[in-house]
Amino acid sequence: MTAVLRTEDLCKRFGGIVVSDSVNLTIDRGEILGLIGPNGAGKTSLFNLISGVLRPDSGSIYLNGEAIDAAALYRRARLGIARTWQNMLLFRTMTVLENLLIAPRSYPGESILRVAFARAAVREAERHARDRAMTTLARMGLEQTASEMVVDLPFGQQKLIGLARTLMNDGPVLLLDEPMAGVEGAAYETMQRVVREEAEAGRAVCVVEHNVSFIRDLCSRAVFMANGKILQDGTVAELIASSALTELYFGV
Amino acid sequence: MEYLATIGVLIAIYVILSSSYDLIIGYGGLSTVAHPIFFAIGAYTAGLLAIHSSLPAPLNVILGGMAAMVASVLLAASALRVSGDYLLIASLGFQLGLLQLIKNLDFTGGPGGLTAIPGTVTGAARTPFFLVVSGLLAVATVLGIRAxxxxxxxxxxxxxxxxxxxxxxLGRDATSMKIVIFAIGCGIAGTAGGVYAYYFQYISPDQFEVLQSAAILTMVVLGGMGTTFGPVVGAILLLAIPRAITFLNLPPSIMAPTQGIIFTVLVLLFLFLRPAGIVGLSRKTL
Structure with missing residues (x-):
């Protein structure tokens, strides 16, 4: 089986700090890959390299077998690499629904020429996007928040909105940066269920997470990173059983 | 009446300028001080075409707007490639440099400016004609930006x-979007410049100094930045109220400073009373 996403000898350093040291990573279709490691291990930097926020010093990234190294951040999103952010980066002056409507991969209403000359097509796309946004919100039980300002919601719901917004991009790759940080209760259950559903629908999912039980429940495979290096790649049970890694990570 | 109509034309032109400036800085969040120079590019292009070519006036005005738009794309595309902050510096350089060039070139009339621009419409109908044209353009600008x-x-x-x-x-090309917003705003300013040149039949570099952006910015901020009708209210107030005292028949030596004082007092007053602008709602004071 060819990996949906593959990195090849990905290297990146900032001065003396190596954030990515020959990282070779694959994520398969329908898989939820856990990415764990101590703070500063280079997990988020790896997401930044894959999504195009950062440019690697060397190495390549392949999406469905094709190199995407030349593609800018926004183009990679259009190719279907969707990601969330540790601090969510929601559009703060907008409603929940508006946040989601910014996220589909193509959107004719955001071309000034189409707005001027193809109003019917824009209206149609708008209606379609609204339907999808409401369906996505309904999956999380948040449809009643659609017209609320996103900053007025409790933190856990904001995290879910961050995920919902990313899900409007229906591409093959989903990168989740600490989706569970600060999330508890009902939102926790919802997050877990939706991530699992996305993988079952065939997406390649990668999760950076410190919540080990979340990783254990969801991931069949996990990768342990430290100092920009992948130290171990295996089942979650294997990683947890490895005393050397536990020491590095938990300091015990 | 003639005087009032001239103020009317001036207000319409400044409504166009402040609304298009608001599109760029208020809505687009882009920093630029070059709005006067794009106004000038439109004015000089239309003025020179009016003098040297036999093209119809409306076409010259449109060409003026297009010239400003092309120049703005060149400026924004090169500046935004570096970063958003760079646009402010680049716009300042562009504003100062191009105006200096206009002052020193022969065909632009140098510091003396461009005189004897053909009037197109003559006689008693002239001022009302321009009042209607500039008024319609202002309405079209405000409604277009609203759309x-x-x-x-x-x-x-x-x-x-x-x-x-x-x-x-999320797959959006922010740089292109900024260039588009900048180009639309500057193109509108250039179009206003064309009308300005045809109406006053005389343009000179000192009408397009960098300080003009401060005046336009004041209109935008006073009326309400990032609102559709804020710049309209700002332009009307700041142009009409200081000029209202001209009916008091004061000697010019008192008139000019008094107008300046009224302008300043208005600005200070509204900045204290309505920091988000006259049209700006309380949602801005989150």
Whole structure:
């Protein structure tokens, strides 16, 4: 089986700090890959390299077998690499629904020429996007928040909105940066269920997470990173059983 | 009446300038001080075409707007490639440099400016004609900008201003969007310049100094930045109220400073009473 996403000898350093040291990573279709490691291990930097926020010093990234190294951040999103952010980066002056409507991969209403000359097509796309946004919100039980300002919601719901917004991009790759940080209760259950559903629908999912039980429940495979290096790649049970890694990570 | 109509034309032109400036800085979140020079590019292009060619006046005005738009794309595309902050510096350089060039070239009339621009419409109907044309252009500008900033396109602009990184990572090309907004705003300013040249039949470099952007910015801020009708209210107030005292028949030596004082007092007053602008709502004071 060819990996949906593959990195090849990905290297990146900032001065003396190596954030990515020959990282070779694959994520398969329908898989939820856990990415764990101590703070500063280079997990988020790896997401930044894959999504195009950062440019690697060397190495390549392949999406469905094709190199995407030349593609800018926004183009990679259009190719279907969707990601969330540790601090969510929601559009703060907008409603929940508006946040989601910014996220589909193509959107004719955001071309000034189409707005001027193809109003019917824009209206149609708008209606379609609204339907999808409401369906996505309904999956999380948040449809009643659609017209609320996103900053007025409790933190856990904001995290879910961050995920919902990313899900409007229906591409093959989903990168989740600490989706569970600060999330508890009902939102926790919802997050877990939706991530699992996305993988079952065939997406390649990668999760950076410190919540080990979340990783254990969801991931069949996990990768342990430290100092920009992948130290171990295996089942979650294997990683947890490895005393050397536990020491590095938990300091015990 | 003639005097009032001239103020009317001036107000219409400044409504166009402040609204288009608001599109760029208020809605687009882009920093620029070059609005006067794009106004000048439109004015000089239309003026020179009026003098040297036999093209119809409306076409010359449109060409003036297009010249400003092309220049703005060149400026924004090169500056925004570096970063958003760079646009402010680049716009300042462009404003000062090009105006210096206009002052020193022969065919632009140098510091003396361009005189004897053909009037196109003559006789008693002239001023009313220009009042109607500039008024219609102002209305079209305000409604056109409103159409841009509401609906899906406006939503994207807001998202870009809120959180550019997330916006880009959702597949949106923020740089192109900024260039488009900048080009539309500057193109509108250039079109206003064309009308200005035809109406006054005389343009000189000192009408397009960098300080003009401060005046236009004041209109935008006073009326309400990032609102559709704020710049309209700002332009009307700041042009009409200081000029209202000209009916008091004061000697010029008192008149000019008094107008300046009224302008300043208005600005200070509203900045204290309505910090979000006259039209700006309390939602801005989150």
């Amino acid at each position: 841009i900033v509401t609906g899906p396109y406006g939503r994207a602009i807001t998202a870009m201003r809120d959180e550019e990184l997330a916006f880009t990572a």
